[in-house]
Amino acid sequence: MGEAVTGGHAVVTGASSGIGAAIVTRLLDDGWAVTGVSRTAPDGPPQGYAHCALDLSRAGRDDIRAAFASARPTAVIHAAGILRVGALGELDADAGAAMWRLHVEAACLLADAIVPTMPSGGRVILIGSRVAAGAAQRSQYAATKAALISLARSWAIELAPRGITVNVVAPGATETPMLLDPERAGVAPRVPPIGRFIKPEEIAALTAFLLSTEAGGITGQQIVVCGGASL
Numbered sequence: 001m002g003e004a005v006t007g008g009h010a011v012v013t014g015a016s017s018g019i020g021a022a023i024v025t026r027l028l029d030d031g032w033a034v035t036g037v038s039r040t041a042p043d044g045p046p047q048g049y050a051h052c053a054l055d056l057s058r059a060g061r062d063d064i065r066a067a068f069a070s071a072r073p074t075a076v077i078h079a080a081g082i083l084r085v086g087a088l089g090e091l092d093a094d095a096g097a098a099m100w101r102l103h104v105e106a107a108c109l110l111a112d113a114i115v116p117t118m119p120s121g122g123r124v125i126l127i128g129s130r131v132a133a134g135a136a137q138r139s140q141y142a143a144t145k146a147a148l149i150s151l152a153r154s155w156a157i158e159l160a161p162r163g164i165t166v167n168v169v170a171p172g173a174t175e176t177p178m179l180l181d182p183e184r185a186g187v188a189p190r191v192p193p194i195g196r197f198i199k200p201e202e203i204a205a206l207t208a209f210l211l212s213t214e215a216g217g218i219t220g221q222q223i224v225v226c227g228g229a230s231l
């Protein structure tokens with residue numbers, strides 16, 4: 001079993017904004033090479049960053065396998081996400097399917113394409129949500145995030161002999177564009193008990209720790225960062 005890889009090559013989805021962008025910045029600062037996956041590339045990409053223009057809400061198995069055919073990253077962080085809300089009686093099947101494709105199916109396709117050749121000691125991190133336990137008017141979104149926990153636990157036991165860890169980082173309300181998304185009209189975010197929203201940099205810091213050698217014994221877990229909102 002190899003030691004956890006630090007300062008390696010990470011693939012980060014949702015890299016153009018929000019939590020994904022914060023993770024990219026943190027990993028580059030920590031000396032990682034980063035391949036960012038999103039529909040649009042950042043302006044003036046920093047040193048160490050390569051962009052993969054891919055719409056994960058539409059990409060199929062062959063698209064993802066082709067994009068990473070020559071890659072052998074040491075970490076995969078799936079941070080791409082969308083939020084659509086709706087009360088019972090008003091659920092939008094298309095919105096539910098879109099969230100499932102981006103959150104769950106894309107995670108499966110990425111892992112299936114990348115993890116089999118990942119070196120021992122690699123890392124897989126899925127960005128979930130504290131509402132995976134359930135939340136009014138967010139049932140479809142919550143279901144997709146709950147599915148990530150099952151994926152992580154299943155993959156964690158499968159990959160443990162190779163020293164590859166798989167975990168879910170589950171933020172509460174975080175200062176990202178999603179917080180002000182007009183698609184969540186009528187379901188306003190609640191300020192956590194700590195008196196402020198979670199910062200994307202805090203999620204990035206936890207993600208960086210889970211990539212480290214010191215976190216090699218943590219696998220199959222959901223770590224909630226909610227500022228006390230789950231208490």
